[in-house]
Amino acid sequence: MRKLGRRDLPLSGDASARFLPWLIAFMVFLAALALVGAEALRQTAERWDGGLSGRFTVQLPPAADPDPAAEESRIDLVLAQLRGIQGIREIEVLDRAAAAALLEPWLGDAAADPALPLPVLIGVRHAGDAGRAAAEARARLAEALPEARVDDHRGWLGGLLDLTRGLEMLALFLLLLVGAAAVVTVVFVTRTGLAVHRPVIELLHLMGARDGQVAGRFQAHAFRLGLAGGLLGLAAAGLCWLALDWAVGPSTAALLPPLRPGPRLLVSLALLPLAAALVARTTARITVMRTLARMP
Amino acid sequence: MVRFEDVTLRYGQGPEILTRLSFHLEPGSFHFLVGPSGAGKSSLLKLLYLGQQPSGGRISLFGRDVARLGRDQRALLRRRIGVVFQDFRLVEHLSVFDNVALPLRLAGEREQGLRRKVEELLSWVGLAEQLQAAPETLSGGQQQRVAIARAVVGRPNLLVADEPTGNVDDRIGQRLMHLFQELHRNGTTVVLATHNEAMVRRLGQPVLRIDQGRLRLEGGSSPAEEARE
Numbered sequence: 099m100r101k102l103g104r105r106d107l108p109l110s111g112d113a114s115a116r117f118l119p120w121l122i123a124f125m126v127f128l129a130a131l132a133l134v135g136a137e138a139l140r141q142t143a144e145r146w147d148g149g150l151s152g153r154f155t156v157q158l159p160p161a162a163d164p165d166p167a168a169e170e171s172r173i174d175l176v177l178a179q180l181r182g183i184q185g186i187r188e189i190e191v192l193d194r195a196a197a198a199a200l201l202e203p204w205l206g207d208a209a210a211d212p213a214l215p216l217p218v219l220i221g222v223r224h225a226g227d228a229g230r231a232a233a234e235a236r237a238r239l240a241e242a243l244p245e246a247r248v249d250d251h252r253g254w255l256g257g258l259l260d261l262t263r264g265l266e267m268l269a270l271f272l273l274l275l276v277g278a279a280a281v282v283t284v285v286f287v288t289r290t291g292l293a294v295h296r297p298v299i300e301l302l303h304l305m306g307a308r309d310g311q312v313a314g315r316f317q318a319h320a321f322r323l324g325l326a327g328g329l330l331g332l333a334a335a336g337l338c339w340l341a342l343d344w345a346v347g348p349s350t351a352a353l354l355p356p357l358r359p360g361p362r363l364l365v366s367l368a369l370l371p372l373a374a375a376l377v378a379r380t381t382a383r384i385t386v387m388r389t390l391a392r393m394p
Numbered sequence: 395m396v397r398f399e400d401v402t403l404r405y406g407q408g409p410e411i412l413t414r415l416s417f418h419l420e421p422g423s424f425h426f427l428v429g430p431s432g433a434g435k436s437s438l439l440k441l442l443y444l445g446q447q448p449s450g451g452r453i454s455l456f457g458r459d460v461a462r463l464g465r466d467q468r469a470l471l472r473r474r475i476g477v478v479f480q481d482f483r484l485v486e487h488l489s490v491f492d493n494v495a496l497p498l499r500l501a502g503e504r505e506q507g508l509r510r511k512v513e514e515l516l517s518w519v520g521l522a523e524q525l526q527a528a529p530e531t532l533s534g535g536q537q538q539r540v541a542i543a544r545a546v547v548g549r550p551n552l553l554v555a556d557e558p559t560g561n562v563d564d565r566i567g568q569r570l571m572h573l574f575q576e577l578h579r580n581g582t583t584v585v586l587a588t589h590n591e592a593m594v595r596r597l598g599q600p601v602l603r604i605d606q607g608r609l610r611l612e613g614g615s616s617p618a619e620e621a622r623e
């Protein structure tokens with residue numbers, strides 16, 4: 099089946115078609131940012147999760163009588179109980195000076211006041227399931243030292259991870275939304291093209307052009323515009339990413355470490371313009387075929 | 395070749411434009427289609443060139459029931475039909491040459507072969523000097539000749555023409571009629587709608603006369619009789 103030539107059905111001059119690459123560029127730009135955002139959130143969640151996995155903390159509230167010898171014996175008691183748990187790899191007691199240093203940004207010099215009641219923190223690293231080990235520690239300490247509190251960080255970390263994953267889902271939803279908007283835009287542009295060229299399309303139809311021949315012209319046109327817009331949008335997103343990295347990277351490095359683009363992200367980004375072009379092509383084809391089906 | 399059986403046509407919920415038409419056109423026949431304005435000539439032509447689906451009845455072209463054909467098969471059938479539209483329907487952005495070459499290109503004919511055919515035909519209709527002209531720069535008569543050249547360039551089995559000599563002078567009109575007769579002699583079935591009763595009488599071909607949606611054959615067996623054959 100011969101394809102219709104550009105001269106037979108000149109779609110390039112259509113006013114609506116001239117805007118399509120820009121609209122698709124904008125959508126691919128948003129989609130690329132959404133992808134990068136989703137990946138950054140995923141990496142952050144992984145980092146938080148990985149950083150605290152296999153760890154739990156035992157907290158000893160300050161004693162009513164700040165006797166160093168008594169405190170030492172409470173610590174020894176806890177350490178003895180913890181060492182009895184299988185799989186414990188490391189136990190670190192955060193002494194008073196270290197705890198004061200942690201509080202210093204909030205309390206200033208007052209943090210170093212020996213009268214300030216500070217809890218004793220004991221960090222534990224476990225080789226296996228830290229949750230189960232924490233539960234065992236909780237059971238052992240409940241008898242030996244009921245005031246000790248065991249925290250495996252699951253409570254607050256779980257909430258934070260849920261929030262991060264929720265934002266990641268939101269980013270992917272945004273991606274879908276952008277895809278849907280691209281489809282609607284291409285449908286609109288294609289229908290406009292069909293309306294503008296209706297007399298010629300009707301003539302071609304009556305001369306024996308197959309629906310696929312007419313649709314082929316529209317889909318090739320949409321593919322070209324989609325690809326051009328996609329590449330433009332990706333380039334803009336790349337520039338935006340670099341600018342953002344340069345502008346705010348160092349100041350937020352502690353909170354949000356820089357994104358390490360893995361192969362999955364790079365391939366996804368590289369495929370975005372092609373995906374945009376294919377969405378445009380498929381949408382144009384379906385739109386034209388459905389419109390032509392109404393002709394006799 | 396062409397068989398209509400109880401064919402009825404109405405647009406939407408409107409009145410019947412054509413009422414239970416039954417006729418049969420033999421392969422290689424030549425018929426004039428005449429009738430007053432609004433009688434249904436253009437509607438009948440539309441049905442003939444598959445530009446409209448009937449509201450009822452059955453149409454067979456080239457031995458095939460049109461209603462049973464798929465869209466691609468119907469497209470292939472249309473390639474065997476040449477149409478001269480009353481309003482020419484030339485493609486404005488294409489040159490005269492490209493307008494005439496369009497049916498051949500759609501059918502997948504190679505450029506080399508089609509160039510010779512198109513140039514010969516345009517030369518025959520007196521437009522050899524206007525090959526690259528834009529249709530809008532041509533006179534009405536010249537545009538009509540381009541439309542006719544486009545309709546016949548693929549040597550169609552059925553030629554349907556709506557007032558094909560309406561905008562040309564007598565000399566060109568006779569030349570074009572000669573072209574239609576030549577096609578007819580070579581086996582093309584021709585249906586030619588016209589208001590020119592003098593030309594119809596002069597050529598003495600059978601006439602399909604349509605009035606108020608009903609058809610009558612003059613100068614041959616009746617349409618109903620032909621349908622029964």
